[in-house]
Amino acid sequence: MSASRTIGPILRPAWQCVRSTSKNSRPAAAPFTIASPSSAGRPIRRKSSQAARRIHQQTPRNAQAAAAAVEYEPSQPPVDSTNPALSFPCLDAVESRSASLSRRSLSGPEPSYTSGKHLTFRSSDPLLLDWGGILPSYDVAYEAWGTLNAERSNAILLHTGLSASSHAHSTPENPQKGWWEKFIGPGGALDTNKYFIICTNVIGGCFGSTGPSSVDPANGERYATRFPILTMEDMVRAQFRLLDSLGIQKLFASVGASMGGMQSLAAGVLYPDRVGRVVSISGCARSHPYSIAMRHTQRQVLMTDPNWRRGFYYDGIPPHSGMKLAREIATVTYRSGPEWEQRFGRRRADSSKPPALCPDFLIETYLDHAGEKFCLEYDANSLLYVSKAMDLFDLGAEHRKNITEVRRNNQSKLQAFRESRGQVEQTAQDHCNLILPDKPYEEQEESTSLESMDTPTSPAESEYPPADLVGGLSPLVNTPTLVLGVASDILFPSWQQREVADTLKAVGNRQVTHVELGEDKSLFGHDTFLLDLEGVGGAVRRFLG
Numbered sequence: 226m227s228a229s230r231t232i233g234p235i236l237r238p239a240w241q242c243v244r245s246t247s248k249n250s251r252p253a254a255a256p257f258t259i260a261s262p263s264s265a266g267r268p269i270r271r272k273s274s275q276a277a278r279r280i281h282q283q284t285p286r287n288a289q290a291a292a293a294a295v296e297y298e299p300s301q302p303p304v305d306s307t308n309p310a311l312s313f314p315c316l317d318a319v320e321s322r323s324a325s326l327s328r329r330s331l332s333g334p335e336p337s338y339t340s341g342k343h344l345t346f347r348s349s350d351p352l353l354l355d356w357g358g359i360l361p362s363y364d365v366a367y368e369a370w371g372t373l374n375a376e377r378s379n380a381i382l383l384h385t386g387l388s389a390s391s392h393a394h395s396t397p398e399n400p401q402k403g404w405w406e407k408f409i410g411p412g413g414a415l416d417t418n419k420y421f422i423i424c425t426n427v428i429g430g431c432f433g434s435t436g437p438s439s440v441d442p443a444n445g446e447r448y449a450t451r452f453p454i455l456t457m458e459d460m461v462r463a464q465f466r467l468l469d470s471l472g473i474q475k476l477f478a479s480v481g482a483s484m485g486g487m488q489s490l491a492a493g494v495l496y497p498d499r500v501g502r503v504v505s506i507s508g509c510a511r512s513h514p515y516s517i518a519m520r521h522t523q524r525q526v527l528m529t530d531p532n533w534r535r536g537f538y539y540d541g542i543p544p545h546s547g548m549k550l551a552r553e554i555a556t557v558t559y560r561s562g563p564e565w566e567q568r569f570g571r572r573r574a575d576s577s578k579p580p581a582l583c584p585d586f587l588i589e590t591y592l593d594h595a596g597e598k599f600c601l602e603y604d605a606n607s608l609l610y611v612s613k614a615m616d617l618f619d620l621g622a623e624h625r626k627n628i629t630e631v632r633r634n635n636q637s638k639l640q641a642f643r644e645s646r647g648q649v650e651q652t653a654q655d656h657c658n659l660i661l662p663d664k665p666y667e668e669q670e671e672s673t674s675l676e677s678m679d680t681p682t683s684p685a686e687s688e689y690p691p692a693d694l695v696g697g698l699s700p701l702v703n704t705p706t707l708v709l710g711v712a713s714d715i716l717f718p719s720w721q722q723r724e725v726a727d728t729l730k731a732v733g734n735r736q737v738t739h740v741e742l743g744e745d746k747s748l749f750g751h752d753t754f755l756l757d758l759e760g761v762g763g764a765v766r767r768f769l770g
Contacts, residue, residue: 315583315593319546323532340390340432341399343368346467352428353639355628358453361442361642365467366426366433367391368399370409371417373471380473381415381769382464383424384481384488387611388603390432393424407758414762420477420769425467427460427488429610434463437606438539449606450536455614456628457484457491465496475499478769482506482754482761483717484611487618490701490725494620497700504765506709506754509721510694510728511619516716519558520612523551527605536606544605549596551608556595561713561750622696690728698728705736707768709754709761712743716751740764 343366352360368391373380383393383405394409395402408414415422426432429452437452468476479500481489486508493503530547532538569587573580584593619625706729710722719741726739742760747753754761 311582313583318597319549322545323542340392340426341401342396343391343399343426343433345433346470348463348466350466351639351642352459352463352466353632353635354453354459355456355632356454357631357635357638358455359639359642360428360435360453363428363435363463364433364439365428365435365463366430367423367467368393368396369421369423370394370396370415371419371421373421373473377471377473378475379419379477380421380423380468380471381478381480382468382476382492383415383422384464384479384485384492385424385427386483386485387615388599388608389426390430391424391426392432393422404755408762408765414758414765414769415480416766416769423467423471425464427611428463429455429460429607429614431604431607436604437536437610438604447539449539450609452606452610454617455610457487457614457618458495458628460614461488461492461495464492465499468499476501478502478504480504480506480765481508483508483751484615486717487615490620490698491618493704493706494625494698494700497704500704502769503701503704503706504709504768505706505722505725506761506765507711507714507717507722507751508725509618509717510698510725511621511624512616513721515718516558517616519554519716520616523554524609524612526550526554527608533605536609538605543601545600548603548605548608549600551596552599553592553596556592558716559751561715561744561748563713563744564748564750567748620697621691621693622699623693625697690724690731694724694728695731698725699732701729702733703736704734705738705768706734707738707740707764709740709764710742711747711750711753712741713748714751714753738764738768 346365346367347362348365349362352363354360371379385391385393385404389404392399392401393403393405395406403409405415409417409422411418426434428434429436431438437448437450439448440446441448441451476492476499479489479492479502481487481504483506486505487510489503489505490508490510493500527533527544527547527550528535530544532542533544533547534541538544565588569591572587573585574587574590584590706726708722708726708729710717710719712719722741723739726737729737742753742757746760747757749756
């Protein structure tokens, strides 16, 4: 039995946030090594003069061998082993995709990401971002349903989740079903007989709005990781410029779920006089450590894909392997354990065959399929930037004070940018100077004591809700707000929605509606907002009237 072929990449360390001081410079690709067909342990020779490295080797597949610019050692007779080598069809699939993408990439960059036909708002007025970046101009892709009334008072701004496009519902120009298809329409949760619904692709995204894959007007090249760091508030400011262009001074409601629930709250805090109602579904007022940790792992597996090339992969093979793994990690957080127990249990895909290290259990094949489906549908750099914006989200008063000061200090930069027609000399503070600590983090004894932790258990306790959050959400004191959570959600756990509702009540808001769907109502976890037409859609419809 011949051994199957595997790739043996030499993985580079995770990107340590080091940027070149030249805006036109492009980091070199990380080295990539492919295993030799000789017996295990044989060294390989690359066409460069780099030292050889011993790695595990198996028989190459023809497609990948043809694509590899590697000199191989002469074949050696196979050495008998006690047991045959395992086959790895899951890795074969990754290699085959790399080979096909390598051939395709010779004819041009990767495919453009789009959800179909949409409208585009283009702003030529520079946008100053929270952390000091500047977008000289930008596009916002959007779609709309229903009719804007003469007073322009019936508009609802619908905010998306992390990887969604503006295509929330089908249109005559794009009949494909949208991601909230059943929630929008006559008599629906967002009733098109009553309301004019607008949905955008966020800036930083890859479905028509300006993001890392867009062309920087300063040099005619794609931004890649020269794109500036974003926040949820930056995305909302860009959306409100779109509303300005449509003549909409005040929204009937701001509605969103997941990341969109964060944006919906941010819209109410930033523009309390322009938002009539707020709906936040499975969202939060600030990201908590667990969700930050999960998104961190997704970014790490993506950035260690050799094809990521520190973000400059647009003329080559996209980091599809890292994207696949990142999506699998994300999918674990989107659904719930009880649902998977019912759907998959411990069943294997084919119990008549011996176990394998590749996807074998039904739950493994489900995750594998989710990763395969997503890995070429979304831009890798957009995933990095948008997920980081989620991590940075914090509506607490202290953070709002700090970021307001940062913006104030950067106003001069924006003014200089306008006066010099987009040419501004960069300073040292414009470059990321983050370094990893010499000594890894060690748990402090006092931090592990449960007695020292502040763990309020009821709203009656003096520090609950947190005073910092009460101050941060105070602009919503007069805004009717629906906060909806799901007990089976592990990514945005229901205590975070309770926190928002309790904080708003502590602010003095007397128009707070809090709905929590228990596990008896929904086992779909975080994805409930996409699936539960009655529990989620019904609550939204009743709240909006």
